[in-house]
Amino acid sequence: MHDYFTPEQKERAKATYLLPMHKITISQWLVGLISTRYGDAHVSFVPNSVDLDHFYAPPHCKPPLLTVGMMYSRVPWKGCDISVKAFSLAAQKIPNLRLVAFGTKEPSADFPLPNETEYHCHPEPHTIKGIYAKCDAWLFGSRLEGFGLPILEAMACRTPVIGTPAGAAPELLNDGAGILVKPEDPEDMARAIERICTMPENDWRAMSDKAYSKTTSYTWNDATDLFEQALYTAIERSKKGEFSVVRADHKSRA
Numbered sequence: 173m174h175d176y177f178t179p180e181q182k183e184r185a186k187a188t189y190l191l192p193m194h195k196i197t198i199s200q201w202l203v204g205l206i207s208t209r210y211g212d213a214h215v216s217f218v219p220n221s222v223d224l225d226h227f228y229a230p231p232h233c234k235p236p237l238l239t240v241g242m243m244y245s246r247v248p249w250k251g252c253d254i255s256v257k258a259f260s261l262a263a264q265k266i267p268n269l270r271l272v273a274f275g276t277k278e279p280s281a282d283f284p285l286p287n288e289t290e291y292h293c294h295p296e297p298h299t300i301k302g303i304y305a306k307c308d309a310w311l312f313g314s315r316l317e318g319f320g321l322p323i324l325e326a327m328a329c330r331t332p333v334i335g336t337p338a339g340a341a342p343e344l345l346n347d348g349a350g351i352l353v354k355p356e357d358p359e360d361m362a363r364a365i366e367r368i369c370t371m372p373e374n375d376w377r378a379m380s381d382k383a384y385s386k387t388t389s390y391t392w393n394d395a396t397d398l399f400e401q402a403l404y405t406a407i408e409r410s411k412k413g414e415f416s417v418v419r420a421d422h423k424s425r426a
Contacts, residue, residue, distance in 0.1 A: 186210075189206060189209075189210045189212075190210060192415040193406070193415055194214065194216065194402070194405060194406035194409050194410070194415070195212060195214075195215045195216070196215070196216045196218055196399065196402045196403075196406075197215055197216070197217065197218070197318075198217075198218060198219055198220050198318055198319045198340070199217075199219065199317075199318060199319050199339050199340040199343065200217065200340070200342075200343055201339065201340075201342070202215075202318060203215045203217050214409070214414075216398070216401070216402030216405055216406075217398075218395060218398040218399045218402055219319075219340065219343075219390065219395065219398075220319050220321055220324065220340070220395065221324070221390055221391055221392045221394065221395040222321070222324045222325055222328050222387065222392075223392065224328060224387070224388060224391065224392075226297070226298075226301065227300075227301050227304070227324075227325045227328035227329055228301060228328060228329065229301060229302075229304070229305035229328075229329040229330045229331075230330075231330065231377075231380075231381070232305070232330065232380075233373060233377070234308060234373050234376045234377070235306055235307065235308055237268070237270055238266055238268065238269050238270065238308055238369045239269070239270040239271070239272055239306060239307045239308055240259060240262075240269070240270075240271060240272070240307055240308060240309050240310070240311055240334075240365055240369075241271070241272040241273060241303060241304065241306075241307035241309075241310045241311065241326070241331070242255045242256075242259075242271070242272075242273050242310065242311040242312075242313070243273065243274060243275055243322055244273045244274065244275035244277075244279060244285065244291065245275055245276075245277075246277065246280055246283050248315070249314065249315045249316040249317075250313070250314055250315075251313030251314045251315045251336060251338075252283070252313060253283070253313075254313035254315075254336065254356065254357075254358050254361065255311040255312075255313035255358075255361065256285065256286065257358035257362075258311065258313070258358040258359075258361035258362040258364075258365060259271050259286065259311070259362075259365065260286060261358060261359060261362035262362040262365035262366055262369070263286075265366055266365070266366060266369050266370070269365075269369065270288075270290065271285065271286055271288075271289045271290070272289070272290045272291075272292075272303055272306060272307060273285060273289055273290070273291050273292070274291065274292035274293070274295050274300065274303055275291075275292075275293060276293070276294060277293065278291075278293050279291065300325070301325075301328075301329050304325060304326045304328075304329035304331050305329040305330065305331060307326075307331050308331075308332075308368055308369050308376070309331065309332050309333065309334050309351075309364075309365060309368040309369070310322070310323075310326035310331050310332070310333045310334070311333075311334055311335075311361065311365075312333055312334065312335035312336060312338075312341060313335075313336055313361065314335075314336055314338040314339065314341075315336070315338060315355065315356070316338055316339075317338040317339030317340075317341075318339055319339045319340045320335070320338060320339035320340055320341055320344075323335060323339075323340065323341060323344050323345070323350075324344065324387055326383075327344070327349065327350070327383035327384060327386060327387040328384065328387040328388070330380045330381070330383060330384045331380065331383065332349070332350050332351070332368060332376070332379045332380055332383050333345060333349075333350040333351075333383065334350065334351045334353060334361055334364040334365060334368065335350060335351070335352060335353065336352075336353060336354075336355045336356075336361075337352055337355060338355070344386065347382065347386070348378070348379060348382045349379070349382040349383045349385075349386045350379070350383060351364040351367070351368070
């Protein structure tokens with residue numbers, strides 16, 4: 173478990189994973205974590221989806237201004253420092269590259285955004301899709317995530333995502349729907365920014381279309397159907413008496 177958490181928080185999280193109940197989770201890496209670290213191979217996988225009435229943009233050409241976007245957070249595991257560094261490196265090679273960002277707090281003096289960043293603090297919900305859609309690419313620099321919902325939100329707005337392999341990023345950014353970069357590697361993310369910003373219009377449009385197609389191929393209705401199935405699975409397992417306290421050896425390995 174990540175070093176950003178206190179020992180007490182880690183122990184509380186471990187205790188939750190070890191509870192004798194059916195687990196339902198949102199990404200394949202969590203399915204694997206629960207299986208390998210906590211000895212529970214019977215986990216229901218129910219990925220997140222987004223409200224496609226809210227997060228949507230019509231097909232569009234590559235934005236005229238070379239722009240990348242990101243969410244701003246001072247929480248260390250969100251990896252904003254990676255995204256900011258990657259932008260700064262890419263801006264040295266791409267003239268007039270712009271950065272757009274939004275978040276819930278104003279940028280702090282100890283973690284500022286680059287000069288001339290277009291920043292939106294607490295944007296109105298209906299405006300967020302426009303922030304995503306104005307970008308050539310969206311940066312996802314997280315070190316740790318359960319899922320990483322901004323990936324889906326950006327893709328639903330037809331914006332390709334450049335992401336680190338946290339949460340559901342490996343599942344969402346394959347098949348040409350985005351670019352997966354190395355963790356803790358701003359240089360690799362900068363190279364991906366250069367690639368997307370300089371690719372021909374038709375290639376960018378193809379990646380944009382793949383991102384949108386991947387998002388729309390799995391809807392809220394699909395997610396609720398899977399969740400309902402998971403609840404029925406939990407009921408059936410409970411009737412069979414399958415739940416018991418996880419053995420101590422699993423707890424020691426956690």
